[in-house]
Amino acid sequence: MSNKSFQTPRGTRDILPKDQPYWQHFRSIAENTLSALSFDRIDLPHIENSEVFCRGIGSDTDIIQKEIYLLEQTKEDSDEKLALRPEGTAGAVRAYIQNGMASWPQPVKLYYLGAMFRHDRPQKGRYREFQQLGIEIFGDQTPKSDYLAIMSCWEILGRLGLKDLIIYTNSIGCPKCRPKYIAKLKKYYKDKLSLSCDNCNLRYHNNPLRLLDCKEESCKKIAKESPVILDTLCSDCKNHFQELLELLDYFQIRYDIDPRLVRGLDYYSKTVFEIAEASDIERQNSLGGGGRYDDLIEKLGGPKSFAVGYSLGIDRIVNLMKEQKVQPPVKNGIEVCILQLGEKAKNKAKKVYDQISKESINVLFIPSHESLRTQIKNAVKSKSKYAVIIGQAEAVKDEVILRDLSASAQETLPVKNLASEIRRRLDK
């Protein structure tokens, strides 16, 4: 008897049986939707060489600088630093390269489902171990893939029954045109740095794009007046974005262009987007986000290729399902319990059991000497819908009592065709 009790480490939690229907509902809708669009599932390791993440996500990002879980090294792999994955894209790109997917028929459309880890301060909807669904489309540079990504995401959440969702989108240009914008942005900010927060002063040097993303009131004002990247895009990026928007319009996907939307990961180019509930103005709890990352494959040592993808935070989606009262379907469980009194009934009960289970009705029968009172209590506790009661009298006459446990009504029925009778009632 130890008196020390344990609890889940900070930012992790048990997902208990009562919540599982929500998770299963999400998974089944997501997987059905995606496989209907010819996405294939891939499972990736939870650990990778930490370089995959550093080079992929960008060593200046918060994720790498302060949120990544590095594993303690063991003797055997002492020269390989391993890290718990903080997101899925970098690992997916590694898999694309390692498995020569560049020579598969393009585009390669993948999805994955699983836990990600970030050492952040937990809050509601923010956990250190959290579940993501991610998709990646490799090998196509046209806006069709951007559209397909956004549409699949929109479709999954729509089919789940979530309401009031909105896509925020923007284009952050390509390596050709972004430097021009950044120069323009820096010029604009140059004489305003004294008015900006410390963080923004750092951003000015390290990651100027993120100046637009500052949440400080004073900085927000400055950002609001700042030059808009869309005006500086090269014609290639401009057309790409334009074509994407036309597709979104055509399919009536609700979106807003947010010229200040930039994302926390370094690998994006051209299209970026997030999806959130419309009332979550500050987007503290984005349900998901993604974008195009045409240069990442090369950056991780692969051939020149193209890619677009996104990830959804399942924990947040489950929270929203609960808030919006989305009812997940519930599994059937036990439908019929057989209760029996006496030896004679015990022999009959087995035949009844066989008949019922052949009809693929979920039936439970454990012979016992318990009182009928106790047996009924147990049947109710097992959440069975019906009880089939067989006593001495019924056994002799080849009958049973069929009791509806929720309605407290019962009637005597012949054993013959009992199963199909029960099936009829269950299907009602």
Added chain:
RNA sequence: GCGGCUAUAGUGAAGUGGUUAUCACGCUAGUUUGUGGCACUGGAAUCAUGGGUUCAAUUCCCGUUAGCCGCCCCA
């Protein structure tokens, strides 16, 4: 990583510097083997954890841990 609030049965809540710490719902055992959800009788909390103040701490103070909120960041 920084700041704020919180911590009492499974859940939600009361409450007190000093005998058996309340209440609701839930859970559980039974009310003597032909009828459950009602009723009745029982059971279950070292008042998160470690330390301090005190004759005495669940109550006051400090640390720790965890949750929530804000910042940061993101899913």
